[in-house]
Amino acid sequence: MITIKEVAELANVSQSTVSRALNGHKSVKEKNRVKVFDAIEKLGYQPNAFAQALASNKSHSIGMLVGTFDGPYFGPLMHHVEKVVRQKNYHLIITSGHENYDEEQESIHFLNAKKIDGLVLTSDMMSDADILQIVEKTPATMLMNRYIPEISDQCICMDNEWGGYIATEYLIKNGHTRIGCVTGQLSKIDSRERLQGYRNALEKYGIEYDQNLVVEGRFDHDGNDKAVRRLMDRDSGITGIFCLNDSIALAAYGVCHDRGMTVGEDISIVGFDNHTYSQYMTPSLTTIHFPLEDMACEAARGVLNMLEGKPLANINTRLFPTLMERGSVKTLETAPVTPA
Known part of the structure; x- marks a missing residue:
């Protein structure tokens, strides 16, 4: 396994210079940055993701809490959130609360331990106060299919x-x-x-x-x-x-x-x-x-906007359902009912 020490030796720089170059520090001279990445390419060095997260305070990962992995509802949500965040080179870490309060709390602790940068959240079990505490710890959080007034611009709701x-x-x-x-x-x-x-x-x-x-x-x-x-x-x-x-x-x-x-x-x-x-x-x-796809994509874009310091004004937080007329309803031959 290639180490940061070997990269430093080949590039003829210190290990701290390699670390700073990997984490994008502006203090690294351009010629040293070039030497570091040339050495990395030659050696095939793969930086430890957790170590990078500790050094930069960023993991380039986004957490997602869902109610369950079963059924046709959460699958599309997970798929479309992951699709959007990967376009920005983030990875999605998904966990389920199994519609149980204690397991939802345990899942949040798990995601925090992974040093996630942002969070896409669905929860029926936790209180508004619980969720506000989560947002305080992870500000780049979007809540799906639920409305809390204090974080109204971070809630993607379907009517x-x-x-x-x-x-x-x-x-x-x-x-x-x-x-x-x-x-x-x-x-x-x-x-x-x-x-x-x-x-x-x-x-x-x-x-x-x-x-x-x-x-x-x-x-x-x-x-x-x-x-x-x-x-x-x-x-x-x-x-x-x-x-x-x-x-x-x-x-x-x-x-x-x-x-x-x-x-x-x-x-x-x-x-x-x-x-x-x-x-x-x-x-x-x-x-x-x-509109599951719309909800998932808007939630993912909202998290990314917050991580990039962009406003949430362009995120559509209120979605409307539509009727799909097919063959399961018969028109009865009765007097029409009019609004009262």
């Missing part, structure tokens, strides 16, 4: 409430008034916001909110078939179901098939997220497009 509204309104405009709703975990803010959008649409069109038509499911696949069955057993008059993500909608398709019901004919379903598989379901799923 989940609007997404819930337009999903429910679409069912209403197609003649549906008995609309069930299967949520994600109500401990998650995006689930609560999407549910509020559902309620807002019902209120707008003068349809009374019925808590019996709302069942809590999960954003993963665990137990959503049971949640859909509970909902359908409660009220046989339901003609439409708003599923708060596409995984729940997939479970709803399965339950309907088991009960001899045809989606898009006997019952209408709207999902949320527009995962890739949603367009290949039969019938293709009407769903709300969640």
